[in-house]
Amino acid sequence: MYNVAVLGDRDSVLGFKALGLQVFFADSKEQAAEQIHGLARKKYAVIYITETLAAQIPQEIAQYKDEVMPAIILIPGRQGSLGIGMKNLKCSVERAVGVDIFND
Amino acid sequence: MATSSTTTNMTRMELTRLKNRLKTARRGHKLLKDKRDELMKQFLDLVRLNKELRIRVEEALMKSHASFAVASALMSPSMMEQALLYPKQSVALDVAYCNIMSVNVPVYGFKTRSDDPSEIFPYGFAMTSGELDAAVASLSQVFQDMLKLAEVEKTTQLLAEEIEKTRRRVSALEYVMIPNMTEKIRYISMKLEENERGNITRLMKVKDMILKEAHGYQE
Numbered sequence: 001m002y003n004v005a006v007l008g009d010r011d012s013v014l015g016f017k018a019l020g021l022q023v024f025f026a027d028s029k030e031q032a033a034e035q036i037h038g039l040a041r042k043k044y045a046v047i048y049i050t051e052t053l054a055a056q057i058p059q060e061i062a063q064y065k066d067e068v069m070p071a072i073i074l075i076p077g078r079q080g081s082l083g084i085g086m087k088n089l090k091c092s093v094e095r096a097v098g099v100d101i102f103n104d
Numbered sequence: 105m106a107t108s109s110t111t112t113n114m115t116r117m118e119l120t121r122l123k124n125r126l127k128t129a130r131r132g133h134k135l136l137k138d139k140r141d142e143l144m145k146q147f148l149d150l151v152r153l154n155k156e157l158r159i160r161v162e163e164a165l166m167k168s169h170a171s172f173a174v175a176s177a178l179m180s181p182s183m184m185e186q187a188l189l190y191p192k193q194s195v196a197l198d199v200a201y202c203n204i205m206s207v208n209v210p211v212y213g214f215k216t217r218s219d220d221p222s223e224i225f226p227y228g229f230a231m232t233s234g235e236l237d238a239a240v241a242s243l244s245q246v247f248q249d250m251l252k253l254a255e256v257e258k259t260t261q262l263l264a265e266e267i268e269k270t271r272r273r274v275s276a277l278e279y280v281m282i283p284n285m286t287e288k289i290r291y292i293s294m295k296l297e298e299n300e301r302g303n304i305t306r307l308m309k310v311k312d313m314i315l316k317e318a319h320g321y322q323e
Contacts, residue, residue, distance in 0.1 A: 004214075011176070015172050018243070019244055020216060045197050046197065048254075068209075068210055071255075075165055076165050076169070085162070086155075086158060089151065089155060092151070093151055093264070095264045096268060097144070
């Protein structure tokens with residue numbers, strides 16, 4: 001059995017606690033990087049992370065891109081969507097096809 | 105090719121070996137090309153789905169963040185934390201693997217500890233704001249989509265990696281391996297033919313010499 005983790009600043013992710021997900025708080029870049037590596041080693045299959053935090057640690061996230069476990073998924077934080085999640089999707093398309101064929 | 109003349113053995117054995125390798129390379133090229141096309145087909149469908157899901161999830165999450173903002177304005181931070189700190193519900197994830205063209209992709213199934221939908225409210229209603237209920241309820245609705253998004257997004261990433269790899273292999277075979285080998289084969293067979301011709305002339309020359317010695321006549 002695997003768990004689902006949510007990582008972000010306190011105000012953005014507190015609500016997920018009610019759903020029964022494991023919530024972890026991180027406010028700085030160092031904390032976030034440490035948490036991500038820690039969670040990836042444990043039995044977390046899916047890690048949701050707020051875009052604000054993800055923007056600060058792109059290398060750490062890219063590291064797990066080609067691994068089956070864990071899936072690191074960006075979600076908009078309290079500040080609103082920054083469009084990074086969409087940009088990552090475009091990156092995968094570019095990687096596979098060579099050009100971005102969905103640019104609209 | 106300059107390198108082939110120095111490194112290749114000009115033998116019939118080498119020629120047979122190269123011909124066999126070329127045959128394998130051609131077959132591999134065709135198979136990999138088919139694999140790439142099929143992967144691409146699946147990938148494009150998934151990307152569309154991924155995009156839709158992402159838009160839906162982001163919108164829903166923004167709404168729920170808005171409700172949370174209102175709730176936290178109405179309640180004190182400590183009350184808010186107290187209300188959400190000890191969840192009644194818990195979620196466990198079941199991960200199965202599905203094989204798409206030899207790429208293992210995850211399929212998530214989730215189990216909640218209790219099926220009662222009202223179990224998501226881990227607090228008493230007396231001390232909390234109604235906005236909090238709305239926020240938590242909207243989060244629980246979007247969770248289904250969020251999990252689907254995780255599955256699809258991971259699959260897209262893994263497929264993208266595999267497509268990139270396959271594409272490289274296809275082009276390496278098409279533009280480097282196969283032309284190189286055909287060139288080598290041509291070179292060796294021409295060299296062998298040249299040797300053969302040289303041999304024939306030599307034989308004719310020897311024959312002339314022997315005839316001359318035996319009968320003392322010249323052509």
